[in-house]
Structures are given as C-alpha cells and as structure tokens.
Amino acid sequence: MQSIDLLSETFNQEGLTDLLFDGCGAALAEINSQLVKVDNPFLDEESIQLWIKNLLSDWGARLDLAKPIAEVTIATEFGLLRIHAVLGGECSTRTQISIRRHSITKLTLSDLVTRKTLDDSQLVLLKQIIRSRDNFVIVGGTGSGKTTLLKAMLDEVAQERIITIEDTPELNLGGNAVSLVTRGNNHEGVGQISLGALLREALRMRPDRIVIGEARGEELLVLLQALNTGHSGSGFTLHANNYSEVQSRLLTILSGTGVNHDFAKKLIRNSISWVIEVSRANDSRKVVAIKRMAEAFD
16 A cells, blocks of 8 residues: 655644645645745656555545546544645646645644634633534635634534534544545446435434535535524534625525525525634634624625
8 A cells, every 4th residue: 555654754744734746846835824845755757646646546546647636535643634636747737736634633612712713702602602502604715724613613512413524524523423425426427425415314314413514515505404494503614705705605505506595595594693704814723703694694
C-alpha cells in the first residue's frame, strides 16, 4: 500500500491544515492560517503521478486519462486527510494535489473560547441553542471553521443518536452517532447515492438529531421539510460569505428544486431558528454573529 509517510515531516508541523503541490514545483502548506513554502519531495512529474495514482488506488479511487480528477478521504496517524488530485497533462499542465487535514484532537466549545474563536457570551448562547434543540445553520466561507464549530456544538450532546450525512466524512463524532456518506457513480455510470437519498433513509433510522455536513442541493428541501415536522435540534452548514447572504443563498438552492418562492421563505422561517456566522481573517477564525433566522428576512 502506498504510504502517506513520505509527507510525515511536513505533517508533523503544528498548526498545519492544508498541503498543496503544483507538480514537482511549488509546494505550499497552510500553517496557523498562513501559506508558507515547504519542501517538495517529488523530483519530477513522473514521480508525483506515480505516487498519487498508487495512493488513490489503494483507497479505491481511480486517477488516469479517462478519469483525471479524483478524491479520497483517509484516516492516518496525522489525522483525517481529504486528498484531491488533478492529473497533469489533462486538466492541468502539472499534477495538482490538495490535501486538507482535519485534526485528530477533538475541540470543545470551551476549547474554542480558549482559542478566541468564541467569547464567553457566545459560548453560553451556543450551549443554549444546542441543549434547547433549536434548529440552526452555520454559515461562512471556505476554511472559515464551519465544520469545527459544528463538531464542537454536537459534542455537547454526544450521548444522543445523531445521524450525520456528508459527501466527505469529516465530522466523525463517535459515541452513538451514525455516519452516512454519499457515493458517486461507478465505472459504468451507475450506483450514485446522493445526500437527499441518504437523508430520506436517515429519517427512518430513529435519529435524535439529523446533521448535514453542507447543504447545497435538493437535500435542503428534504431537510427543511423534516425540520418543519418535528425533527428538532438539527443543523447543517451552508457556504455563504456572511449572514446577510443567508436568505438569498437558501432561496436560490430551493428555487432549483422547483419550490415556489413564497413557500420557500415560509419553510425557511418555520424550520430554522438560528444563523451562526463564522469568518476567517488574518490568522484566526471567529464566530462573528449569532442571530435569529427571522432577522435575515426582509
């Protein structure tokens, strides 16, 4: 099996969250929210292609001329790694590898206060939201810390049966939680299992709470209908740059499912109680707003 240990020296650096390779050329690591140059262990394009093809193959993914883009998530001693690759010579001049590392260390809400992601008043409010079984959405841009905050909030109710539904298994809650992960088409172009399909199954699995890693398609409609009919204490993340974009982002997604605009607005208001906005600035990630969903509507 192809080993990730080739990158061990880099991954052993404290605070590393992302590792990026532009073929055998530039290699960058994000360490404590700053991109810095690191050594590239690949001497030429042939060596990086051989390494990533073998690694992906070992984990059931295919990277070749017929499928020049691939992604896997693997558990390692360095944490959970999401590895994305674009084969050189097809969609890119050089092979591109992007590795996102999710920390092995489980962060609690109190830990996030220590890290200054939250302040004390926000800590109290977030605990109240999760323990009162209010439904919520966490919004923010790429790398803003949405998943980290979601995991910390759910850790407050770790004894419950929480069913998580994701494209990539990042939450990894443990305890009584059940993790469902989507599946793409096989080589024959069949066999896909979507977020929406998994959500419909989750409703039959006696969940205490349902959580979607990131809602961006028809699964949002299914989730909001479920939340509107009694599945309280649930949540999801949404890619939006800030709180003010939440309404338009949700409505845009729902319009793609054919839902009437006025019905969509009513469904959102009746299903989600809180919007939590996280933001990334300079070398820190912070919760910048916790507001009632009703405040987001005109």
